[in-house]
Amino acid sequence: MLVADRIIALGLIALSAYFMWHATVLPIGWNAMTGGPGGGAFPFWLSGIMMLAALSILLRSFRAAPDENRGPFFDRVMLPAVLKVTAALIITIAVIPWLGTYIALAVFVFWYVKIYGRHSWGLAITLSVGIQLFLFFFFEATLKILLPKGITEPLFFPLYAMFF
Amino acid sequence: MDILALLADGFATSLSPLNLLIVILGVTAGLFIGAMPGLGSVNGVAIVLPLTFIVPPSSAIILLAAIYYGAMYGGAVSSILLGIPGASTAVATTFDGRPMAQQGKAGLALIAAAVASFVGGTISVVLFTVFAAPLADVALAFGPAEEFALVLLAFTTFVGLGGDDVAKTIVMICLGLVLSTVGLDLISGQPRLIFGDLPGFYSGISFLVLAIGAYGVGEILYTIEGSRTSPTVTPARITFKELGAGLRAMNRMWKTMSLGSFLGFFVGMLPAAGATPAALMAYGVARQTSKDPDSFGKGNIEGVAAPETANNAASTGSLLPMLTLGIPGSPTTALLLGGMVMWGLVPGPMLFIEQPDFVWGLISSLYTANFAAVLINIALIPLFVWALRMPFAVLCAIVMVLCIVGGFAPSQKLHDVWLIVAFGVGGYLLRKADYPLAPLVLALVLGPLMEKSFRQTLIAEQGNVMAFFERPISAIFLALAFVFFIWPLLGLLFSKDHKDHPHVPSKRPKFLKIDKL
Numbered sequence: 001m002l003v004a005d006r007i008i009a010l011g012l013i014a015l016s017a018y019f020m021w022h023a024t025v026l027p028i029g030w031n032a033m034t035g036g037p038g039g040g041a042f043p044f045w046l047s048g049i050m051m052l053a054a055l056s057i058l059l060r061s062f063r064a065a066p067d068e069n070r071g072p073f074f075d076r077v078m079l080p081a082v083l084k085v086t087a088a089l090i091i092t093i094a095v096i097p098w099l100g101t102y103i104a105l106a107v108f109v110f111w112y113v114k115i116y117g118r119h120s121w122g123l124a125i126t127l128s129v130g131i132q133l134f135l136f137f138f139f140e141a142t143l144k145i146l147l148p149k150g151i152t153e154p155l156f157f158p159l160y161a162m163f164f
Numbered sequence: 165m166d167i168l169a170l171l172a173d174g175f176a177t178s179l180s181p182l183n184l185l186i187v188i189l190g191v192t193a194g195l196f197i198g199a200m201p202g203l204g205s206v207n208g209v210a211i212v213l214p215l216t217f218i219v220p221p222s223s224a225i226i227l228l229a230a231i232y233y234g235a236m237y238g239g240a241v242s243s244i245l246l247g248i249p250g251a252s253t254a255v256a257t258t259f260d261g262r263p264m265a266q267q268g269k270a271g272l273a274l275i276a277a278a279v280a281s282f283v284g285g286t287i288s289v290v291l292f293t294v295f296a297a298p299l300a301d302v303a304l305a306f307g308p309a310e311e312f313a314l315v316l317l318a319f320t321t322f323v324g325l326g327g328d329d330v331a332k333t334i335v336m337i338c339l340g341l342v343l344s345t346v347g348l349d350l351i352s353g354q355p356r357l358i359f360g361d362l363p364g365f366y367s368g369i370s371f372l373v374l375a376i377g378a379y380g381v382g383e384i385l386y387t388i389e390g391s392r393t394s395p396t397v398t399p400a401r402i403t404f405k406e407l408g409a410g411l412r413a414m415n416r417m418w419k420t421m422s423l424g425s426f427l428g429f430f431v432g433m434l435p436a437a438g439a440t441p442a443a444l445m446a447y448g449v450a451r452q453t454s455k456d457p458d459s460f461g462k463g464n465i466e467g468v469a470a471p472e473t474a475n476n477a478a479s480t481g482s483l484l485p486m487l488t489l490g491i492p493g494s495p496t497t498a499l500l501l502g503g504m505v506m507w508g509l510v511p512g513p514m515l516f517i518e519q520p521d522f523v524w525g526l527i528s529s530l531y532t533a534n535f536a537a538v539l540i541n542i543a544l545i546p547l548f549v550w551a552l553r554m555p556f557a558v559l560c561a562i563v564m565v566l567c568i569v570g571g572f573a574p575s576q577k578l579h580d581v582w583l584i585v586a587f588g589v590g591g592y593l594l595r596k597a598d599y600p601l602a603p604l605v606l607a608l609v610l611g612p613l614m615e616k617s618f619r620q621t622l623i624a625e626q627g628n629v630m631a632f633f634e635r636p637i638s639a640i641f642l643a644l645a646f647v648f649f650i651w652p653l654l655g656l657l658f659s660k661d662h663k664d665h666p667h668v669p670s671k672r673p674k675f676l677k678i679d680k681l
Contacts, residue, residue, distance in 0.1 A: 117557025
């Protein structure tokens with residue numbers, strides 16, 4: 001917990017430094033012409049405050065009594081599950097432009113319910129097909145929002161002809 | 165009676181077949197979302213928001229408000245049947261709701277929760293109706309200086325009353341404000357904070373992306389980690405005999421329920437406080453004023469009624485500053501505010517003048533939503549018992565898919581979906597390290613208003629910073645903001661007890677004096 005607290009505080013300090021560096025592209029000082037601060041002032045000085053606050057969190061973690069905050073940051077038993085789901089999510093989004101939303105999400109739901117959740121074949125297949133049908137009729141047929149199709153685009157031409 | 169005429173007009177809007185259907189749909193969805201452990205009103209609204217493009221803007225807001233309402237009712241269901249709060253707002257309901265369920269009185273507890281929610285909701289909606297128009301009238305006099313002071317005041321309430329670690333709260337407020345400046349500078353139109361010159365950042369970071377990331381993906385990750393053991397569902401059957409007994413029991417608790425309603429309404433208006441502390445406070449007050457305080461925590465029906473009136477009243481209370489001043493009173497209302505802006509309805513006093521049909525339609529829909537919620541809640545109790553047995557993996561998979569597609573739909577850019585994953589993982593880690601997420605979301609929503617009003621004032625006053633202090637209303641707000649900001653410091657000075665544990669972040673707001681919870 002203590003180590004994680006320090007790492008997160010360090011990360012936030014780095015993030016605010018990065019924001020400050022980016023904010024200097026626009027003037028960060030007082031604009032004498034119009035009155036009031038320049039375009040970069042708001043992000044720059046707020047990042048500065050954020051950095052100071054994060055720094056104070058980091059510094060006081062060194063003053064903390066040894067018995068405080070000693071519990072583990074992650075639940076060791078459940079951490080692999082969290083990592084697996086995060087990885088599956090990232091892979092799913094990464095293949096969307098290539099395989100299309102429908103294949104990517106069907107595989108994701110099937111993986112989640114059947115392989116990760118260890119539920120029955122029937123439930124997994126019903127759910128992954130059912131969600132696709134809902135997405136198509138809700139987003140594409142009703143709202144006319146086209147989801148990315150990737151290489152599956154030609155398969156949808158007959159459906160487009162029917163619904164648009 | 166001007167208000168009654170306006171309200172009658174509002175009912176003409178909210179009782180139209182479409183809006184009535186929407187209220188029933190929203191309340192039912194909200195009840196289920198609230199009943200699911202891990203999903204509360206804020207998660208429900210974040211996930212459902214992109215789906216509301218299907219209806220006209222005013223109906224969309226009514227739908228979201230109905231979900232918000234339904235979720236407040238639903239939170240009690242899993243508090244009683246599972247012993248884990250369905251939403252953080254229903255934490256106090258577990259104290260007596262769970263013991264009641266274990267004594268075989270789950271049905272009675274559920275009825276008490278539903279009726280108490282209805283009473284809390286109704287009293288607070290009446291208060292809302294009375295206060296809305298006068299408050300909007302006052303707010304009409306606000307210029308940019310007052311707007312800036314008010315936003316600053318909203319943020320400082322998090323520091324003073326939020327109850328989270330002060331340094332961590334400040335970090336989250338600043339992070340949200342900085343993220344809100346990404347994109348084009350409001351005044352000069354130049355791009356700023358365009359990380360790596362990615363075109364996706366030119367249009368800024370949408371509040372929806374942050375909300376779906378933090379409250380959708382992040383929440384699921386958080387729940388997965390905490391789901392090592394699956395809880396057991398206590399069965400509950402509702403008979404008419406129990407319903408009658410429940411109503412008779414509730415009839416003896418008018419004092420507790422009205423106290424809870426007023427408390428909830430006014431605490432709910434504060435941006436930092438909201439429904440969770442309101443419910444805890446109402447529980448504490450009910451126990452202290454009770455003739456038999458020892459029976460609390462062992463299955464006293466009053467201990468279910470008090471927090472449930474308060475959390476429903478608080479959800480209505482938090483709508484009041486959002487609608488009249490444009491300052492949301494809770495993370496969920498921050499999302500509602502963001503949604504309204506997205507649809508071109510700018511909350512604030514002008515809304516009451518320009519869109520009276522919408523405003524009063526929404527207010528009157530709170531009455532219908534309340535009525536629908538209590539009926540649907542009691543009628544669907546068997547269905548909740550069944551739904552709570554739903555495999556967790558199914559819920560997670562559906563929510564994740566809705567996060568991906570819902571994040572893509574508004575902007576139709578995969579860039580936003582990637583940001584959602586980043587915010588999801590980031591929000592999950594920050595939440596584990598006790599960083600509060602509510603000020604982050606609020607800051608992202610209010611950031612543009614804060615910067616614009618600050619710079620507008622200075623341009624109008626030719627750079628005279630004293631302008632903020634020369635206008636009376638703005639000066640009062642700034643003085644209050646200052647008090648809230650130094651509040652934790654005062655607490656540190658005056659309480660010796662606090663000095664011994666300066667690093668333990670207290671989960672409960674400091675102004676709550678409830679012993680032995």
